[in-house]
Amino acid sequence: DAGITQSPRHKVTETGTPVTLRCHQTENHRYMYWYRQDPGHGLRLIHYSYGVKDTDKGEVSDGYSVSRSKTEDFLLTLESATSSQTSVYFCAISPGQNQETQYFGPGTRLLVL
Amino acid sequence: GDSVTQMEGPVTLSEEAFLTINCTYTATGYPSLFWYVQYPGEGLQLLLKATKADDKGSNKGFEATYRKETTSFHLEKGSVQVSDSAVYFCALSDGTGNQFYFGTGTSLTVIP
Numbered sequence: 001d002a003g004i005t006q007s008p009r010h011k012v013t014e015t016g017t018p019v020t021l022r023c024h025q026t027e028n029h030r031y032m033y034w035y036r037q038d039p040g041h042g043l044r045l046i047h048y049s050y051g052v053k054d055t056d057k058g059e060v061s062d063g064y065s066v067s068r069s070k071t072e073d074f075l076l077t078l079e080s081a082t083s084s085q086t087s088v089y090f091c092a093i094s095p096g097q098n099q100e101t102q103y104f105g106p107g108t109r110l111l112v113l
Numbered sequence: 114g115d116s117v118t119q120m121e122g123p124v125t126l127s128e129e130a131f132l133t134i135n136c137t138y139t140a141t142g143y144p145s146l147f148w149y150v151q152y153p154g155e156g157l158q159l160l161l162k163a164t165k166a167d168d169k170g171s172n173k174g175f176e177a178t179y180r181k182e183t184t185s186f187h188l189e190k191g192s193v194q195v196s197d198s199a200v201y202f203c204a205l206s207d208g209t210g211n212q213f214y215f216g217t218g219t220s221l222t223v224i225p
Contacts, residue, residue: 004156033213042202042217043157058212090156100145100164100206102213104156 003027004105006091012111019078021108023091025071031094032074033058033102034066036087043090049074081112115140119203119216126193126223134188134219136177136203146170146179146186147204151218157202160188193223 003026013019023032031050035043035058045058047066055066063085065077078085088109092102120135138146145164149157161170166181175190186203203216 035215040217043213043215045213048212092157101147101159101162104149104158106156 004091004093004103006089006105006108008108009106010109012113013081014113015082016080019081019110019112021076021089021091021110023074023076023105025074025093027093027095027103028071029093029095029103030071032068033092033094034064034074034076035090035092036060036085037090037107038087046076046089081110083112086110086112115144115205115207115212115214117203117205117214117216119201119219121217121219122200123220123222126221128195128223128225129192130223132188132190132193132197132221134201134203134221136186136188136216138184138186138203138205140184140205140207142207145206146177147206148175148177148186148188149202149204149215151200151202153199160201193221195223195225197221198223 005024007022033048034046037043044060046064049055049068067075088107090107091105094102116139118137147162148160150160151157161172163170163179169178177186177188200218200220202218205214
């Protein structure tokens with residue numbers, strides 16, 4: 001199994017509070033991704049990173065920010081959580097171009113009340 | 114833009130039945146195609162992939178062929194087992210390594 005961990009695994013928070021989710025990898029892969037999984041939508045890309053301090057937006061980036069200060073860590077922040085951000089969040093990693101397979105973490109279940 | 118459409122579920126089959134889950138795609142360029150499987154409470158795991166037209170991906174008795182002429186990548190298995198019960202996702206990579214597009218998932222339940 002790819003060495004990917006996510007923390008926390010479960011979180012309950014209130015509307016308007018900031019939330020940060022962490023993805024940590026031990027594979028030294030260049031690419032890291034954040035997805036959200038919702039019924040009827042499959043997985044949708046929020047943000048991705050192609051190197052330290054190099055990030056870009058995905059399909060559903062509004063309301064989210066990311067940071068990558070080290071190769072192994074990719075943080076997803078909800079600056080002011082809303083109920084529409086209740087979801088399961090998955091981190092994925094990939095070696096990069098021409099090695100496109102993505103490897104997924106176990107997920108974080110977030111409930112915004 | 115690029116997208117993936119897969120058949121609606123849920124699908125319920127008896128053990129040893131034949132499985133087909135349809136997947137079609139829309140893409141510019143030369144995408145790679147993937148099937149991922151998600152077991153309850155877990156993240157997605159790569160099941161198989163194909164990187165160019167006419168390639169066949171296979172793993173654990175599952176197969177899928179990259180058909181450019183029909184823009185399809187249907188998942189098949191000749192004899193399903195109870196342990197195959199999971200959600201299956203078809204996915205497309207746009208060839209840059211930067212963007213993946215997933216289908217909505219098809220839930221499969223195999224009953225003894």
